[in-house]
Amino acid sequence: MRGTRWTLWSLIVGLQLVTAALAGTGCSDAANTSHEPGVVRQAECLSCHESDLKAVLSPPHDTLPTTCQDCHTESQWIPAASTAIHTPLPASCVTCHENDPQPETIFHTQVFEPECASCHRNYPGWAPADFLHAPVPGSCNECHSDLRPTTPSHQSAAGLGDCARCHIVDDWAVTDVAALHAPLPASCKTCHQSEPRQSTIFHTQVVEPECASCHRSYPDWTQVDFLHEPVPGTCNACHSNLRPATPTHQSAAGLGDCAGCHVVNDWKLADPKTLHTPLPAACIGCHGNEPRSSNPFHAQTYDPECATCHHSYPDWTPATFAHLPKPTRCYDCHESQRPTTSTHPAAGDCLGCHATSAWLPATGGTHPESAFPIQSGAHSRYRNDCAACHNASLGSPVMGDNADCVGCHDGEHARAEMDARHREQRDYPTGSAPPNFCLDCHADGRN
Numbered sequence: 001m002r003g004t005r006w007t008l009w010s011l012i013v014g015l016q017l018v019t020a021a022l023a024g025t026g027c028s029d030a031a032n033t034s035h036e037p038g039v040v041r042q043a044e045c046l047s048c049h050e051s052d053l054k055a056v057l058s059p060p061h062d063t064l065p066t067t068c069q070d071c072h073t074e075s076q077w078i079p080a081a082s083t084a085i086h087t088p089l090p091a092s093c094v095t096c097h098e099n100d101p102q103p104e105t106i107f108h109t110q111v112f113e114p115e116c117a118s119c120h121r122n123y124p125g126w127a128p129a130d131f132l133h134a135p136v137p138g139s140c141n142e143c144h145s146d147l148r149p150t151t152p153s154h155q156s157a158a159g160l161g162d163c164a165r166c167h168i169v170d171d172w173a174v175t176d177v178a179a180l181h182a183p184l185p186a187s188c189k190t191c192h193q194s195e196p197r198q199s200t201i202f203h204t205q206v207v208e209p210e211c212a213s214c215h216r217s218y219p220d221w222t223q224v225d226f227l228h229e230p231v232p233g234t235c236n237a238c239h240s241n242l243r244p245a246t247p248t249h250q251s252a253a254g255l256g257d258c259a260g261c262h263v264v265n266d267w268k269l270a271d272p273k274t275l276h277t278p279l280p281a282a283c284i285g286c287h288g289n290e291p292r293s294s295n296p297f298h299a300q301t302y303d304p305e306c307a308t309c310h311h312s313y314p315d316w317t318p319a320t321f322a323h324l325p326k327p328t329r330c331y332d333c334h335e336s337q338r339p340t341t342s343t344h345p346a347a348g349d350c351l352g353c354h355a356t357s358a359w360l361p362a363t364g365g366t367h368p369e370s371a372f373p374i375q376s377g378a379h380s381r382y383r384n385d386c387a388a389c390h391n392a393s394l395g396s397p398v399m400g401d402n403a404d405c406v407g408c409h410d411g412e413h414a415r416a417e418m419d420a421r422h423r424e425q426r427d428y429p430t431g432s433a434p435p436n437f438c439l440d441c442h443a444d445g446r447n
Helices: 002-025 046-055 106-110 141-147 177-181 201-205 236-242 296-300 331-337 415-421
Strands: none
């Protein structure tokens, strides 16, 4: 626009000079009309206006053809007919327009190519222009240094280099990132050192600056393989805030370093053998704060060491409760388990009849004298020999279930003899019967 105004102004000045010259030479003598037929028109313009021609600077006319009428008309001297001026189109614009001011666009202020036709090719509008970088310049910075973006990638050490290291001249707005990474650089931080990391734990707690240490699946980088190579000496340096709140992890041993229990190659262990190889001497080192099972052995037993009862690793079942050291009273723990049968008194300790080495059958304790006296009477001679009457292979001694009357009473009390004597007794068994069937009638051992 500025060039157009300057050209127009030059032409106006030139016209005024021409008009003044004509007035000075008498060209307007005939009825106020200049260049009347047969007088001035028969002569060339330069015969009167040579100095005027040289005075026009935009464009400079001293190099133009001297036939003014090729571009100008008497009826409208200014502006000149541009179509006529550019027919045929000159090979170079600078022949006429070298001194014209250029528009203040980036292409004109930073590009030093003097030939307009290098970019402008569509006459007469000349727009849009086609800037082909032909030949390709050796450096973009020569023209575009003030256009570098402020993003971290462009302000890094590599990004401050020449634009052509990353961008393709034929397609400046690169959409294929592979073009920037072919071949794949040995280091990412050369270009991306200043870029902000993602907010994941791996990026906020890991101080490894090289992306390729974990990211290996170019171009999406999504398959990450964090190998801990080399294996760090302690996990707490990065993962202290990730310790689970479970009792195992909050115990005295669990507050140590993670690698004491976990294996780096498979952090979520499915086989606890890895944690117990070799088997620790005590369970409570790690499991002291864990809740116990709700069965009676765990609810009533106060031994804190699991290995006192559990010996069969890795499933720990069945457990062997050996009562070591031997307790002085059973009912401190087992009062709720006292049977309600007639042979079990409402008070007294279990050890009066039962032994911890073999709870059943009961081998000691006070015999139920009111039911079957052995302290006096015919059976008193056996009061210190339980096995004389009770056969452990026949079952429990409770209610005399394992009493072997027939095995002891032979001779006159032989079965055949007893069957003959009780022939008239109602409900007397006539066939096979347990060896203690006598108690059905002789519950106290008497007649």
